[in-house]
Amino acid sequence: xxxxxxxxxxxxxxxxxxxxxxxxxxxxxxxxxxxxxxxxxxxxxxxxxxxxxxxxxxxxxxxxxxxxxxxxxxxxxxxxxxxxxxxxxxxxxxxxxxxxxxxxxxxxxxxxxxx
Numbered sequence: 001x002x003x004x005x006x007x008x009x010x011x012x013x014x015x016x017x018x019x020x021x022x023x024x025x026x027x028x029x030x031x032x033x034x035x036x037x038x039x040x041x042x043x044x045x046x047x048x049x050x051x052x053x054x055x056x057x058x059x060x061x062x063x064x065x066x067x068x069x070x071x072x073x074x075x076x077x078x079x080x081x082x083x084x085x086x087x088x089x090x091x092x093x094x095x096x097x098x099x100x101x102x103x104x105x106x107x108x109x110x111x112x113x114x115x
Contacts, residue, residue: 002026009109022096030074038092
């Protein structure tokens with residue numbers, strides 16, 4: 001079965017960095033577009049970044065362009081989200097997503113940006 005396990009969240013000060021990881025299993029990872037969504041309290045879930053199956057095409061939300069970088073390692077079935085220059089408004093639960101016939105979601109990891 002499809003499994004997506006996120007890690008790397010935590011508490012960080014404004015201006016700091018975090019790297020999220022998502023370990024995937026149960027499907028042919030190198031054939032699938034992967035992405036990261038986030039959901040802040042009281043807000044709708046939103047797409048943060050997406051990468052095609054080989055990492056050659058990426059898409060970012062305007063709010064994170066220039067600060068976040070999505071990447072993937074198809075050898076280890078892992079997708080990453082490097083987050084730099086973090087702001088308080090980046091505080092949210094971050095979800096790893098696999099774009100299969102339908103979307104599969106991880107359990108989420110909390111990112112809190114606060115001084």
